[in-house]
Structure formats: C-alpha cells, structure tokens
Amino acid sequence: MLKTQRKPTVPIEPIILHRWSPRAMTGEALSDEELMPLFEAGRWAPSFANSQSWRFIYAKRDTPSWSTLFGLLVDGNKRWCANAGVLVVMVSKKITDDGKRNITTHSFDAGAAWENLALEGAKRGLVVHGMAGFDYDLAKRELGVPAEYQIEAMCAIGKLAKKETLPEDLQAREVPSDRKPLSEIIMEGTFRQ
C-alpha cells in the first residue's frame, strides 16, 4: 500500500485513509490474478436485502473490447487512461431479480461495491481512478445495457507510474486530495448546513 501525507481527524484504517486516485500508469496489462481480487472485494459489499445491484463490465488493454470502452471516455480522460491496464463500466440493477421490487438503494449499494474495489486496489498498490467523464448514453448503447440497469460510473485500473510520465498540467494535479472538515459532513439530531 502507498502512503500519503493525509492527516485524519482521528486515526482510522490506513487503507481507507491512504487510498487516492492517481492518473500516472505504466501502460502495462493486468493479469486475471491481479484484477480479480478487486472485483471479488466489490462482491462482498452490503446491499438492500442482499440484492447486490452491482455489475462490472470490463475491458483489458490489448483485447478487442478495449477500444469500445476507451471510446466512451471524454478526451480529458483519454489522455491518461491510454496507459490503464483495465477499464471498467460500473452498472447497477434497479429491480430485484424476481422483478417484483424496485431497489431504492441500487446506486448507493453499487457505490459501496465500488469503494471495496478501490480499497482492494489501493492495498495492492494499483491505481484505481473513478470517472464520470464519459458518454453515459453511448455506454448504454454500445455495451447493450438493458433498461432495468443504470450506468453509474467508470474506473481505470493500472500499474502506478512516476508522475513525470504525465503531461505537465496533469503532473500538477497528481496529489492526494483533501476533504471537507468532519464537522461539515456530520450533524447531530437534525439537518444543518
């Protein structure tokens, strides 16, 4: 696991604190042995009535489907994702498997699975970088995603490279981000802005 300079308000699990979203990747492919533990981690997330809304559509570089997933990205993400090992489109199912109930928390639950995936990657020293900068409608069409599923986000997974391998403007952004103070995200008893 990589360590960052982040300072927590109170001590927490190091993988959670130090997980961040680099962009510099080596352009190497990932083996199934390297990739599957990330999906496996996603698999164990909690969900409404254990409905497990999450689905991961992935493409490895140097395979026929790589260009399809890569083609969904906005130009700003194509610049650095060209060196990813794997691209993933994360999707959630909006209804239960018996088709009888809507899953109110389908996106929220998929987000829990996504965080597991990202944490497992961070633990292994891999780059895992989430993205909303892609064409959601095109993703739905090109990947044949049925109406009862919702496209949530994409992520790039790869082997970490030195930040000097990035274009200059992206080098400046290659640093773990900070967060709002804890006091701004917790509220006792009632909502307060």
Add this chain to the structure above:
Amino acid sequence: MLKTQRKPTVPIEPIILHRWSPRAMTGEALSDEELMPLFEAGRWAPSFANSQSWRFIYAKRDTPSWSTLFGLLVDGNKRWCANAGVLVVMVSKKITDDGKRNITTHSFDAGAAWENLALEGAKRGLVVHGMAGFDYDLAKRELGVPAEYQIEAMCAIGKLAKKETLPEDLQAREVPSDRKPLSEIIMEGTFRQ
C-alpha cells in the same frame, strides 16, 4: 475484527470479506471516541470532482433526538434497533457546492462513504447495519432535509451482543449472508445476463 466463515473466490482484504450486518446489540451507548472514527472513514471516500456528496445525520441513544430517528424506522427494524447505540440517516447532496452542476454520482459516491463507515466499524468489532426500512418522506420532513439533498439509507451502530439476545425469528437470520458468484457480476467486453 470478527471473523466469519465466508470463503472468497480469491483472497482479499479480511476486513472487506468479514464485514457483515449483525442485529444483536447490547443497548449500550457509544462515546464520541468510539463513533467518530466511523464518520472519519466515510469522509475519505472518492467522489466526482471531490464533491463529497455524503452527509451523516446521527442520534445517540439517551439523547433528545434519538426518538426522532428511531421513529422513522419500520416496526421490523425497531425491534432490534432499540438496542443500537447510534442511528444514522445518510443523505447525499445532488448539486455541487457552487450550485452550478448536478452531481450525477451523488448516490453512488455516498454509497462509497457508507462502505468506508461500515468497514471501519467492522474493523473495530462494532455492529454496523444498513437499512432501507424506514419512512424516507418522514425523514426528509422531520430532519429538515433541503430539496437539493436526497435521503439514501439509514444505519444502526452498536456494540455486538450474543445472538441469543434477539427474538427467535431474528436469531435464525443472525448469520453472514453469501453472495452471487463472481461470474454473475463481472462481464468482459459487453453486457451479458
């Protein structure tokens, strides 16, 4: 951290594998020292443009706001949540702080923060149990949640008790749940059911 009998497809981070959602809690209160690390873990989740949509409205037992949050729950959850130490309503902000952009991933990102919270609790041997079984509309009204925020889910946090302290029907359910096979949640190249 508690260990479960769960068998992963491939080895992963133990906290992720063994986190589960017990119901048996002792009815003890939690101190800030015990509670705050869970919110702190949520704080470090990744989000769209670091927008950090997540907010946590909480009530500790034996405080005036406890009855407000407890009153939101469906009867089936009241039965065992009566022994929680803390109840939390998890909320996401749908627009950026400058009010200029919708956050497409506000629920998904809040789910990532929720998983961090749950994992930090699991690591500390606490019960953290997510719930959709509560009155979402009433929560919005009673807690004064503004229109630009969305209620996502609730969770109960508490100290683990023996399962024998639960009503008999809940004792039978007090076991870590399994998951769909990995092959059902990952798809290479294109969507496949």
